[in-house]
Amino acid sequence: MDMMISNLQQQRQVTEQLRREAAIKRITVSQAVHDIMKFISDHEQEDCLVVGFSSEKANPFREKSSCILL
Amino acid sequence: MAGEVSRTPDENLESLIKEADTLKARLEDERLKLNDVTLSHVAERLEMISLLNIKPRRYLRGHQAKVLCSDWCADKRHIVSSSQDGKMIIWDAFTTNKEHAVTMPTTWVMACAYAPSGNLVACGGLDNKVTVYSLAVAENVTTQKKTVGTHTSYMSCCTFPNSDQQILTGSGDSTCALWDVESGQMLQNFHGHNGDVMALDLAPSEIGNTFVSGSCDKMVLIWDMRTGHCVQSFEGHQSDINSVKFHPSGDAVATGSDDSTCRLFDLRADKEVAVYTKESIIFGVNSVDFSVSGRLLFAGYNDYTVNVWDTLKCTRVSLLLGHENRVSCLQVSPDGTALSTGSWDCTLRVWA
Numbered sequence: 001m002d003m004m005i006s007n008l009q010q011q012r013q014v015t016e017q018l019r020r021e022a023a024i025k026r027i028t029v030s031q032a033v034h035d036i037m038k039f040i041s042d043h044e045q046e047d048c049l050v051v052g053f054s055s056e057k058a059n060p061f062r063e064k065s066s067c068i069l070l
Numbered sequence: 071m072a073g074e075v076s077r078t079p080d081e082n083l084e085s086l087i088k089e090a091d092t093l094k095a096r097l098e099d100e101r102l103k104l105n106d107v108t109l110s111h112v113a114e115r116l117e118m119i120s121l122l123n124i125k126p127r128r129y130l131r132g133h134q135a136k137v138l139c140s141d142w143c144a145d146k147r148h149i150v151s152s153s154q155d156g157k158m159i160i161w162d163a164f165t166t167n168k169e170h171a172v173t174m175p176t177t178w179v180m181a182c183a184y185a186p187s188g189n190l191v192a193c194g195g196l197d198n199k200v201t202v203y204s205l206a207v208a209e210n211v212t213t214q215k216k217t218v219g220t221h222t223s224y225m226s227c228c229t230f231p232n233s234d235q236q237i238l239t240g241s242g243d244s245t246c247a248l249w250d251v252e253s254g255q256m257l258q259n260f261h262g263h264n265g266d267v268m269a270l271d272l273a274p275s276e277i278g279n280t281f282v283s284g285s286c287d288k289m290v291l292i293w294d295m296r297t298g299h300c301v302q303s304f305e306g307h308q309s310d311i312n313s314v315k316f317h318p319s320g321d322a323v324a325t326g327s328d329d330s331t332c333r334l335f336d337l338r339a340d341k342e343v344a345v346y347t348k349e350s351i352i353f354g355v356n357s358v359d360f361s362v363s364g365r366l367l368f369a370g371y372n373d374y375t376v377n378v379w380d381t382l383k384c385t386r387v388s389l390l391l392g393h394e395n396r397v398s399c400l401q402v403s404p405d406g407t408a409l410s411t412g413s414w415d416c417t418l419r420v421w422a
Contacts, residue, residue: 032339043363
């Protein structure tokens with residue numbers, strides 16, 4: 001009997017979850033892809049790992065200067 | 071949670087199963103209907119990324135065993151890392167100096183995280199606990215500790231959601247939990263995975279209440295932090311998911327898996343939209359992260375390499391070589407100027 005109740009409980013959770021997911025509003029992949037591409041093109045110029053640094057000095061992790069103070 | 075389940079008199083196991091099957095079919099149908107293009111096809115017209123010039127710039131040496139996790143401080147300069155030997159180290163990544171080294175009462179410290187203020191770090195692992203250390207007092211960090219939460223299995227991942235007051239953890243006990251740092255109370259728990267939770271990530275919004283988790287059950291789940299409900303789920307991976315990360319736009323998540331692929335799932339299309347894979351890549355992925363624009367996806371592999379993917383064209387644009395063992399963790403710095411990587415070769419490296 002306990003087994004049956006827990007089965008029912010479990011199945012209820014699974015179904016509940018599916019109900020929630022079925023209620024999600026969806027957009028087409030083309031719209032989603034368009035929005036991702038727009039976000040990237042809007043931010044790409046600030047992306048140092050893509051476009052690099054305006055000068056080597058702008059890179060906070062440039063190699064330490066070889067000039068040594070004696 | 072059980073309280074809000076509406077009990078209809080005719081609700082029995084059979085009717086529930088039947089309804090679940092109908093819903094599953096409907097979901098499948100709907101997703102298929104909206105699948106009108108592929109990402110890589112749309113991205114064909116884009117320009118190729120010109121040659122990347124990312125080089126190793128710093129070597130952080132000091133761990134005596136495998137580096138398992140690392141996290142950048144919001145100051146873009148410090149890094150916390152944790153290791154298999156039970157040590158947690160706070161690094162100044164500019165100078166490569168170790169500012170603190172903490173010995174944990176356990177080996178395999180699988181997770182560590184900086185709090186937004188930079189004054190606290192959290193870590194844990196095989197001890198099943200998440201412990202917070204205060205860095206504000208300079209002398210002895212080890213004495214400034216506090217156990218915040220305990221799982222019933224190892225803690226695999228943790229992060230501070232937007233403030234120093236709360237910690238979100240994922241565990242081998244298949245759950246995630248949100249804890250109050252001050253009181254140590256569990257504020258919310260998240261049940262839904264059927265396997266060890268390996269990774270989690272917050273949606274990139276300051277008022278965000280959404281996070282993503284990835285698990286050995288091969289599932290990616292999206293959660294509402296307030297209600298504790300799973301709001302979306304994605305399948306597709308064929309093996310354990312080791313890493314999940316929100317796209318900077320907040321509309322998609324990337325994953326890395328033992329099945330040797332990375333994938334991109336779009337939340338609004340409710341669907342997988344890209345797979346990052348190559349025939350020559352046969353080793354598992356341990357960690358993924360995006361560049362700040364989301365154009366690049368960095369992925370650390372068991373074959374000691376970091377592959378850099380063009381997220382749009384779905385092609386590999388670069389390969390970062392240097393580590394002498396598995397790349398276990400990687401993370402782009404908060405301002406996007408550098409990439410940190412940690413490895414089973416006991417070192418961390420900073421690339422820029």
